[in-house]
Amino acid sequence: MTQIISRKDLLSWLERLIGERIVIAPARSNGMVLFQRASRAEDIVLDFDNTALSPKESFLPLSEALFTVDKENGNIKLMPTTVDEETVFFGIRPCDARGMALIDAPLLAAPADALYQQHRARTTLIGLACSQAGPECFCTSMGIAPDDPSNVDIMLTKVDDSYIVQAITEKGKALLPSDLIAESEVMPPPAPSLQAVLTEGIVEVMPGVFEAPYWSRLADRCLHCNICAYVCPTCYCFDIRDYIDEGSIERVRSWESCQSPGFTRLAGGYDPRSTKGARLRQRFYHKLSYFPEHFGLIGCVGCGRCVRYCPVNIDIREVISDIQKLGAQSEC
Amino acid sequence: MNAENPFIPYLATLLSTADLTPDTKFLTVELDDPDVRDRFDYKPGQFAILSAFGLGEAPFCLVSVSYRGRQLEFAVRRIGTVTNALHELEPGAKVGVRGPFGNYFSLEQYKGSNIIIIGGGIGMAPLRPVINFILDHRADYGDLLIINGARTPQDLVFAPEFATWAQAPGSRLELTVDRGDADWTGREALVPDVVKELKPSAENAIAITCGPPIMIRFTLIRLKELGFTDSQIVTTLEMKMKCGLGKCARCNVGDKYICQDGPVFTLEQISKFMEQF
Numbered sequence: 001m002t003q004i005i006s007r008k009d010l011l012s013w014l015e016r017l018i019g020e021r022i023v024i025a026p027a028r029s030n031g032m033v034l035f036q037r038a039s040r041a042e043d044i045v046l047d048f049d050n051t052a053l054s055p056k057e058s059f060l061p062l063s064e065a066l067f068t069v070d071k072e073n074g075n076i077k078l079m080p081t082t083v084d085e086e087t088v089f090f091g092i093r094p095c096d097a098r099g100m101a102l103i104d105a106p107l108l109a110a111p112a113d114a115l116y117q118q119h120r121a122r123t124t125l126i127g128l129a130c131s132q133a134g135p136e137c138f139c140t141s142m143g144i145a146p147d148d149p150s151n152v153d154i155m156l157t158k159v160d161d162s163y164i165v166q167a168i169t170e171k172g173k174a175l176l177p178s179d180l181i182a183e184s185e186v187m188p189p190p191a192p193s194l195q196a197v198l199t200e201g202i203v204e205v206m207p208g209v210f211e212a213p214y215w216s217r218l219a220d221r222c223l224h225c226n227i228c229a230y231v232c233p234t235c236y237c238f239d240i241r242d243y244i245d246e247g248s249i250e251r252v253r254s255w256e257s258c259q260s261p262g263f264t265r266l267a268g269g270y271d272p273r274s275t276k277g278a279r280l281r282q283r284f285y286h287k288l289s290y291f292p293e294h295f296g297l298i299g300c301v302g303c304g305r306c307v308r309y310c311p312v313n314i315d316i317r318e319v320i321s322d323i324q325k326l327g328a329q330s331e332c
Numbered sequence: 333m334n335a336e337n338p339f340i341p342y343l344a345t346l347l348s349t350a351d352l353t354p355d356t357k358f359l360t361v362e363l364d365d366p367d368v369r370d371r372f373d374y375k376p377g378q379f380a381i382l383s384a385f386g387l388g389e390a391p392f393c394l395v396s397v398s399y400r401g402r403q404l405e406f407a408v409r410r411i412g413t414v415t416n417a418l419h420e421l422e423p424g425a426k427v428g429v430r431g432p433f434g435n436y437f438s439l440e441q442y443k444g445s446n447i448i449i450i451g452g453g454i455g456m457a458p459l460r461p462v463i464n465f466i467l468d469h470r471a472d473y474g475d476l477l478i479i480n481g482a483r484t485p486q487d488l489v490f491a492p493e494f495a496t497w498a499q500a501p502g503s504r505l506e507l508t509v510d511r512g513d514a515d516w517t518g519r520e521a522l523v524p525d526v527v528k529e530l531k532p533s534a535e536n537a538i539a540i541t542c543g544p545p546i547m548i549r550f551t552l553i554r555l556k557e558l559g560f561t562d563s564q565i566v567t568t569l570e571m572k573m574k575c576g577l578g579k580c581a582r583c584n585v586g587d588k589y590i591c592q593d594g595p596v597f598t599l600e601q602i603s604k605f606m607e608q609f
Binding site for chain 2: 066069078080106109111112207210237238239240241242243251253256263265266267268270272282285289293294
């Protein structure tokens, strides 16, 4: 037996949740589907390939104060930002849920990033299995299934006009609307099949092609626009700066990218990674070599966003296949 | 480190400032909370991140040794936004301190060895606590040779301590500048050339070097000519850092995070980095 919820009841449940807490869900905006704060369930989009932007912004905001400086009677007090409101994050795809788990690895490693940890702890993830693959999707090559229930609290899988409901965690179980859920004999549909990118052995191949001219040749057309890092569900590099506004001081953490010129430039001017080729290489090495060496998993989830949005068609699927060939050549 | 929220600095007070060179100040800082002050132990080679609230924070090596006292000492060269702000502060000003971060020189492991310290410019900063540690534990180490270079005599960072270092038993201090002035009677030579001239023996020796990249590059060549192996050469690396916690990925070089895996590395370890810098 499986538990199911009808589409109509799913929307009623979401309406109920909107009344109780913050609900972030896919909605249309300027021709794109984006995760947005929902104010009514009818705005929530249930049928989409994936959102244009990854969900990471809800947990690692584009720009957020780490603390503000409180100056009273000459005494300084640092007031840390805290996350108090409970949030339901609805409609996260399995690839993006893995993306959050990947970002967790460095950010929650001791000592944990307290602010990120609060964003994560205060949020319940409701996943939506993919019933069709987008043209750039290759999650299965990264070891993720389109209906993978790992890394979410509740998983929904569409069957006809209903959704199979699986509570994955205790947190998910606590949120389920028992009054709206029915028992059913329905079976989940087969997951869609996807293009395959040969990722097997890539981590082992990477060290051998570091010096290849390939990287600077590939980077030659890069405009360092940073869209790849901006849309990526696993990029988490950040910058920390202070701002003063009319005497009030805040320390702010904002997204940054290893593709930015000056990312590694030291005070005084020395920059150990001053060329575009070295920076683009860093992006691929961080995802395909350093991250897996540190944390055991490739730092890419195959969502295909960087492929779709790169204005000069730098395509990680092609890069992986090129590296495999380069590696095979250097072995001969 | 503030384990509850590692981005929140400890509050501290700037106790005193002194000019070390025309562009470098010696800052003495005391953590405000006495419990934190007692807990804040660190070893030569480790660093802390100093905040000038409103202008930002930046990493600096701790130039003091923690067993001598609870005050933290920094040598800050005016070179960017945060260092400029720190130079402008008056004693009594509030600053923030995060840390201590990073690894440290394996001074336990170097016991019994002759130590050669080779520093250029502000690169002497992380070497000062090593020198003072060795002088405070003199019997544990062999001969100490300090080669300290700078662009001009005025740029030699720890001049007030030179007499102590030179006169300590079993220690020798060799100063050199790129360009002398009217009062300078010492060497006018580049640091790597002084290494070549003095020919320190590689036998039972550890060479610890820090300075501008070009100085390090040629110093390594000279040391290798003298027979130093990669495991006998130790340096401390500078890299853009933001968080100090291995999270922001700014200082990621190869599979290492300089803020966590470093900043101290043997040349043997560095030669395994894929990326050169």
